[in-house]
Amino acid sequence: MSTSQGHPSGMAAATDVRRRYLVLRATRWLPTGLVIPVFVLVMLDRGLSLGQIGLVVAGQGIAVMALELPTGGLADAIGRRRVLVVASAIELVAGLLFLVADTLPLLLAFWVLEGIYRALESGPLDAWFVDRSQAVDPDADLERGLSTAGVVLGLAIAVGAVGSSVLVATAPFPGLDPLLGPVVVAVALRVIDLVAIHRLMDEPERHGVPLDLGGALRGVPRVIRTAGAAARASRSLRALFAVEALWTFGMIAFETFTPARLEQVLGDADAAAVYLGPSNAAGWAAAAGGAALVPLVTRRLGPRHAGPLLLAALGGGVVVIGTGGTAALVVVGYVVTMTMHGAANPVHQGLLHRAITGSANRATLISVNSLTSSFGGLVGGIALGALADATTLTTATLTGAAVIAAAGPLYLLTRTPPDPADDAPPSTPPLSSHQHS
Numbered sequence: 001m002s003t004s005q006g007h008p009s010g011m012a013a014a015t016d017v018r019r020r021y022l023v024l025r026a027t028r029w030l031p032t033g034l035v036i037p038v039f040v041l042v043m044l045d046r047g048l049s050l051g052q053i054g055l056v057v058a059g060q061g062i063a064v065m066a067l068e069l070p071t072g073g074l075a076d077a078i079g080r081r082r083v084l085v086v087a088s089a090i091e092l093v094a095g096l097l098f099l100v101a102d103t104l105p106l107l108l109a110f111w112v113l114e115g116i117y118r119a120l121e122s123g124p125l126d127a128w129f130v131d132r133s134q135a136v137d138p139d140a141d142l143e144r145g146l147s148t149a150g151v152v153l154g155l156a157i158a159v160g161a162v163g164s165s166v167l168v169a170t171a172p173f174p175g176l177d178p179l180l181g182p183v184v185v186a187v188a189l190r191v192i193d194l195v196a197i198h199r200l201m202d203e204p205e206r207h208g209v210p211l212d213l214g215g216a217l218r219g220v221p222r223v224i225r226t227a228g229a230a231a232r233a234s235r236s237l238r239a240l241f242a243v244e245a246l247w248t249f250g251m252i253a254f255e256t257f258t259p260a261r262l263e264q265v266l267g268d269a270d271a272a273a274v275y276l277g278p279s280n281a282a283g284w285a286a287a288a289g290g291a292a293l294v295p296l297v298t299r300r301l302g303p304r305h306a307g308p309l310l311l312a313a314l315g316g317g318v319v320v321i322g323t324g325g326t327a328a329l330v331v332v333g334y335v336v337t338m339t340m341h342g343a344a345n346p347v348h349q350g351l352l353h354r355a356i357t358g359s360a361n362r363a364t365l366i367s368v369n370s371l372t373s374s375f376g377g378l379v380g381g382i383a384l385g386a387l388a389d390a391t392t393l394t395t396a397t398l399t400g401a402a403v404i405a406a407a408g409p410l411y412l413l414t415r416t417p418p419d420p421a422d423d424a425p426p427s428t429p430p431l432s433s434h435q436h437s
Helices: 003-045 050-078 080-100 104-121 124-136 142-170 178-200 213-233 235-255 257-266 269-292 294-301 303-323 327-355 362-390 393-413
Strands: none
Touching: 003 050, 003 080, 003 124, 003 142, 003 178, 003 257, 003 269, 050 080, 050 104, 050 362, 080 104, 080 124, 080 178, 104 124, 104 362, 124 142, 124 327, 124 362, 142 178, 142 269, 142 294, 142 327, 178 269, 213 235, 213 362, 235 257, 235 303, 235 327, 235 362, 235 393, 257 269, 257 303, 257 327, 257 362, 257 393, 269 294, 269 327, 294 303, 294 327, 303 327, 303 393, 327 362, 362 393
């Protein structure tokens, strides 16, 4: 077939891949949107302090750090779909556990399961999208798919957050704590996610057999070594990983502390839960809007320069969350924060994928990025939670804001595309280099 004949069909096939990718993004994040508003409030309602919440949530970070690279290598070895199926099944079990977890050990077990889930799912879907898109159309617009995925993610979580608020307010499950209603529905939606993964993701068989798990696991160390060498050889990747760690350290200040701040200013957990539904919906809709603006922002500024500005603005929103004296101000700060967060994420992901050469280790290198993210979240959860208990919630929130803003200048150390010169430190700052988070 000639190039002129093949290109339109390639575009159509790439469009179909993107459509399936976006559907799977929605089924992945809608259940998460339901539970985001209630996670912290349930743990506070069950008697945990912010410091204790930081400690149990650290179980997720430890599990991710232990498993991130092996699971990324496993996805590269046995296929993205199989790993995602296992991941969603574990998330289903975790949701069921959260319904009954009323002690510190049980909540820790829940967060460890969450960590296993996140380690398994943190790279395979994006890696599948990139590889399948490039396989059917080498000129596929990856940034469009990734930025649109950010829009879908934001809208899915926004819809879930509104549903969460409605479920808490109406308490449709007799005899069940209203705060747990969204968790019940999220568990049911996770079953739908499992079916969607099975039906919509297509992959060629690997290793010439339906499943050679033992051989795949034996091959994981080799995949990890190769990915590690690629990361060591690229200053762009090292800079992106450092941004990710600092960014997620500070994310505790708005992910965990916003519900606590709203409970603080409103004086009641159930009132905060009802308030958090629309607030989260507005925040994630704003995140979707931020993601939609990414092509315009990157065309005008370039990702390398857009990154520091987005993270500085994100930190400014967190400052408003920490200092606002009313629920309305806290929500305004949250919406600003989520707008910048939604815009910064696809820029970071686009830079990351462009910095990765070849597809063999893509899921593993995405997992390295997720590993640094988990490390930052682990340290941030413990440190900022302890700081909040020892001082004030506002002090801890402002500290998180400062760390996020400080990550931005690291984008100036990136290059696009990566090249062997990344190994050699330049004699002057790489002002012409490119890329961000």
